[in-house]
Amino acid sequence: MSTLDPAGPSAQAIATVWWWMLAVAVVVLLGVVAVWLLAMRRGTTGNTAREPHDTAHTSQRWLVWGGLVLPSVSIAALVWFGAPAGLHQLPLPGQTAGQPAPLEIEAIGHQWWWEVRYPGRGTVLRNEMRIPAGRPVDVVTGSADVIHSFWVPRLGGKLDAVPGRSFRVRLQAHAPGTYRGQCAEFCGVGHAHMSMTVIAMEAAAFDAWLAAAGPSSGETNTAPAPAEGASR
Ligand SMILES: [Cu+2]
Numbered sequence: 001m002s003t004l005d006p007a008g009p010s011a012q013a014i015a016t017v018w019w020w021m022l023a024v025a026v027v028v029l030l031g032v033v034a035v036w037l038l039a040m041r042r043g044t045t046g047n048t049a050r051e052p053h054d055t056a057h058t059s060q061r062w063l064v065w066g067g068l069v070l071p072s073v074s075i076a077a078l079v080w081f082g083a084p085a086g087l088h089q090l091p092l093p094g095q096t097a098g099q100p101a102p103l104e105i106e107a108i109g110h111q112w113w114w115e116v117r118y119p120g121r122g123t124v125l126r127n128e129m130r131i132p133a134g135r136p137v138d139v140v141t142g143s144a145d146v147i148h149s150f151w152v153p154r155l156g157g158k159l160d161a162v163p164g165r166s167f168r169v170r171l172q173a174h175a176p177g178t179y180r181g182q183c184a185e186f187c188g189v190g191h192a193h194m195s196m197t198v199i200a201m202e203a204a205a206f207d208a209w210l211a212a213a214g215p216s217s218g219e220t221n222t223a224p225a226p227a228e229g230a231s232r
Contacts, residue, residue, distance in 0.1 A: 001180050003153045008172040010156030013085035020081050024074060035066075089157035091138045091170045100203070102136040102170065105129060109141070109148030109161040109183065112190030122215030129198045132206035133176045141167050149185035152198050158184050173200035 006012040091102060106117040107129065116125040131137045141150045141161035151158040156171035173179065183194035201209060 001153045001182065005154055007154040007177065007179060008156065008174050010088050010169075010171055011154055013088040014157060017082050017085045021078065024077065028070070028074065086157075089159075089169050091136075091168050100132075100135045102138045103132060104138045104140060105131070106140045106142060107150050107161065107196075109143040109145070109150070109187070109194075111145050111188050112183070112194040114150075114181075114183075114194070114196045115144070116196075118210060118213075121210060121213070123210065123213045124216035127196050129181070129196060130206060130209060131171070131173060131198060131200050132203045133173045133200040135172065135203060137171045139169050139171055141169070146187050147185050148183045148187045148194070150181065151184040152179050152181035152196070154179045155198065160185060173198075176200050176202055176205075 003011065003018065004015055006015045104119055106115075106119060108115040108117065114127050114129075116127075116129045117123070129139075139150060139159070141148075141159050142165070143161040143163045145163065147163070148161040149158055150161050150169070152171060155173055157169050159167050159169040161167070177200050179198040179200065181196035181198055183191055185191075187194065
């Protein structure tokens with residue numbers, strides 16, 4: 001379940017942002033520690049014999065550069081790198097140029113399990129999601145009771161599952177494999193055990209599975225479908 005071991009383009013975009021954040025944070029931390037050590041040294045060597053005007057001017061410079069310029073530049077850089085990664089998680093037109101059309105799957109949270117539906121197919125799975133590898137998958141979240149959060153760390157971003165609303169996140173797996181998902185929003189005593197297995201299959205094998213799966217019996221089919229046309 002490591003976000004640092006991405007298995008698809010959406011998760012890769014998030015991991016890249018994380019590494020940039022780590023690198024910038026380390027540089028800032030080293031800078032702060034260096035300034036702190038400098039201040040400590042000045043304090044102990046008693047080198048404080050300065051004109052009051054000089055001290056005030058120095059303080060102001062630190063405030064402007066350290067308190068305004070540095071955070072502004074850092075945050076701007078973070079937005080510059082972070083925004084494209086965020087957009088990568090959204091089902092925007094044009095992002096899948098040259099790829100197969102995205103597949104839509106519904107993930108509906110229940111206390112404490114996931115109902116997975118294939119719209120137009122009637123196929124319903126419990127705590128398992130089968131997806132084609134190498135093809136974008138738009139997961140539409142919903143909930144039958146309280147707020148849950150859909151998260152498959154190696155395949156993409158995290159998205160709340162809210163009663164009466166439907167949100168979308170775009171996942172993709174580079175290669176066939178098994179990936180673990182976990183509810184990421186505390187939703188009651190069974191929350192910790194509310195996990196899901198995502199099985200990415202070769203495209204042809206997935207198509208064959210879906211064709212053979214057919215409509216499920218009604219036993220797990222208890223939740224209303226996510227609201228149509230709601231916001232992301
Ligand atoms: Cu939960």
